[in-house]
Amino acid sequence: MSESPRSAPPKRMDDAVFELLYQKYATDVLRVSYFYLGDRQKAEDVTQDVFVKLLTSCPELEEGKEKAWLLKVAVNRCRDLWRASWVKRVVLGSPQLELIPDERAVDERLEKQELLKAVHSLPAQFREVILLHYYQGYGIAEISGMLDLPEGTISSRLSRGRKKLEEILKDGDA
């Protein structure tokens, strides 16, 4: 009789692979999550969830697509958290994006800060495509795969996101 798959011992990713992926991509996952949520503690929680999922679910990752998988899980988790906290945001207002610059970067660049805050203040559907495209450098086809949305939707969201950003920066609402 063949053994039921349920009785198989739980798999776990090889420690060396985990260490490598953590060293290479954890900071990116953390920063994208922070950029999305504007909450450092929650961004750490998301990063924790993403890497725990990586360790315990052992996904079959195509070589060179590891970061895309990590960011896909992170963005989905951020989206869940963002939706779940809408009551708090309505009552207390959206979290302010606090910049956490490297101590070595001393000269404050107001225009860049405004841009970052404006991106953070975009509605979530535009924010996530802007982050993945402009911050993390993914193409439309890749983002379409990551977010399970048609490429046309991604293009349209990028275009509308840019327009909204322009309005926000013009009005100084960031």
Place this chain on the structure above:
Amino acid sequence: MKDPMEEKLQDLPRAADEAFGGLQATQGLRNRILEQADGSRSERKPLRWLVPAMSCAGVLLIVAGLFMTGAFGGGKTGIDSLLVMPEQQIAVVAQGNAPSLEEGQLTADVGGTASISQNAGGGMLVVDGRYYCLQSGKVSSSVKGSYLGDARYVNSVSGQGGVCSDCLSDGTGIYTVAGMEGAAVVADDGGTLRLFRRTSCGGIATVGGESLRDTLRGDVEMLSLSGVGTLDGDDARQLMNTLFSCASYAGSESRESGTTLTITYTNGVKIKLYVSGDRLMGCGSWNCPEFFSAFRGMFY
């Protein structure tokens, strides 16, 4: 012509890297991930029937409690009575399960108010004069015990009554950890439970007639001393008894070191304490050469 917004956005990676340069995935976060991954594989599934049964029992107990305390009587409306419940519950915890908090009974070497930097040690919580520090990112919801009150956010934490914190937002619900009352609490931060373990702060360690046992209360399953080894079952429990019976209070000072003692409780909670020589840094520092020599003796 190129969209001017498009041009600005091309600069986003550089702007973000400059702005978030101080945000790094640390070794601490990595350790938390590894701990949670280990925990999630060994975590037992809760009995499904137990949840509704416990909920019903809880509702009955609350209703019975309200009648016994006269909350439904007197001049107050039902809503008014419910609104004052958190304060009553905090008082019960302070006076019932743990000794009273009169100033003269503080065993700390210095009294007074502690100012806490927001960046120091990851955050602090005070429940009626007892200090707790953030221990780990998240813990299982099964450890959540009874409601203590809602945290009030402050920039400096004083040793006064009530529930306040320098790291939790106003209104975050604080709960006991079942079976570990006085040793740990959890904060329910939008469905995420954060564990806080007992610590010392501003010269205040144990309060009232508390002993080390009160600050590490709970059913111990496993002990790990870094660089030495791990013990579980009766060996671990016997060693904890040695610790509780032999440890002597050495002051409220508690500092970080390279060696740690990790106590794993049967409910899955892990508490990590620093060790310096024969001194354990928990809620204050405690000398216990008997404990450490017995621990090492099990391996060498």
